[in-house]
Amino acid sequence: MPGNQPIGMSRRGVIRRTGLALAGVAASSRTALSDSASAAETGSSPSMREQGAPVTENPYGIPSVFEKSVVRIPGGKQPFPTAAHLLTPLQDLHGIVTPNGLHYIRDHGGTPSIDPDRHRLLVHGMVDRPLSFGMDDLMRFPSISRLHFLECSGNTPLYKSGKPDWSVQMTHGLLSCAEWTGVRLADVLAEAGVKPGAAWMLAEGADAAALTRSIPIAKALDDAILAYAQNGERLRPEQGYPLRLFLPGYEGNTNIKWLRRLKLGDQPFETREETSRYSSLMPNGIARQFNFTMEVKSVITRPSPGHGPKQPGFCEITGLAWTGHGRIVRVEVSTDNGATWKDAELQEPVLSKCLTRFRLPWVRDGGPAMLQSRATDETGTVQPTRESLLAARGSNYYYHYNAITTWRMDPSGETTLAL
């Protein structure tokens, strides 16, 4: 209808889909009313002068079109697209919960598509009764829901160096937090009957990597979850649909996705992932393996590189703190490179092995600043400085980097990574 297009028609694909008949009504209505009042006269905004999108347009809702930049990105070139990762945009998130579509991903053999009606979990090895469970069987167990963070052991790759323009998504984006729902692994293992002497549990995924890790039986019987849901809905495929192991506080790769098998034994299975892959070299050339628990850590998410304040004056400093050893009890913030510290407010809820949001009001005087956060957990462990972490581990450790991170802010507000 060139030259005869009613106001509002071009702005929404919605109306195109509603059919010509309705469009005709809209056009005639518009014509009839257009002489009576202008937007300026009534004080109404354009969104108030036409019908919005049909309620039924998105049976599964999606974010506003104005939030298209809030997406996961890779940290660099990934020659093997199925052995790859995507990073959570921490700088654009609020509170502590990561939306399911923005949860970080790390796959070793791509994301399989698994029919839950055909998926089974085998529990065998040092048990009284080897059992096979369908998803329906597992979902008959009493359910639990827990809010927990998940962090990749390779998050924050700063042992060697980093680039000034790396955003917090690049430095800390292999970190997410969700409400995980499932059944207590201890309940399922009780069905099979754990034999005396069983000390380790092999967990195996049904992906192309058949990813496997050995888990201490004490962890399996403590707070481990066989998770089938995430933030109220069934797991996303990239998070292990229909079933994943969830080990609160443990490094990401141990939380086996697409879980198909649990085997109990009296010794670790020494898989590739726990020998040559997720192990850490000390300066003397000896490697630490079975590095399970993610240590106390925090980072300022705003202001952060690429997201500095545009003017002097009030600027809230906010970020996230977490520890695999329990609760965060304190977060301090410095704006002068660690010379002085102030206690930040911890936003409730403060939960065990969960992200904790912190915030500190700050009035920026327009001078340069060096922003840092420093977390303390309930064991009394204080997040280390970069210098002390490197002194303890050397620079070949690669995984579990949890040092204080520094953002450099220049007088214009431009913010960059200063390590």
Next chain:
Amino acid sequence: MRFSTVILTVLGMMGAGLAAAEPPPLAFGRLATPAEIAAADIDVRADGAGLPPGRGSVPDGATLFASGCTACHGGQGQKPIAGAPLLMGGVGTLATPKPVKTVGSYWPYATTLFDYIRRAMPFQAPGSLTDAQVYALTAYILRLNGIVPEDAVLDAASLPKVRMPNRDGFVPNPNG
């Protein structure tokens, strides 16, 4: 409260009269059959537990590697494409500023090589190799690193006896 405790309590309140000390199983799921366990039980431990029958030689492994592995790992495992691991060399580098972690310099157990190849390689068709082929490829990659002789034939008895150069190079994290 533990779930089993809940069950006992509920049964007690019902006056079920069960004097058993053991909480009865809920009987969710079913007993796994020996056949389905055998089909799924693919892991191999460092002591060799789980190794299947069959055997493979270095020369057979060389032939297989040349046809199925060099596209990613490079000829003789020496020049991998971006993102694929180097399979040989690197001995003596672990305590230097640029450690080179390979099967020869880093991996502590030869059995892990068998386990990993069988479950995850070749990358574009995991699970497609016979056990004999996995033994042969394991033998060939160990030979590339000078760990077994040129005429080595590996099987469930001999593979666990292969001592890797970095066997003593790992300690458990003291903090878990």
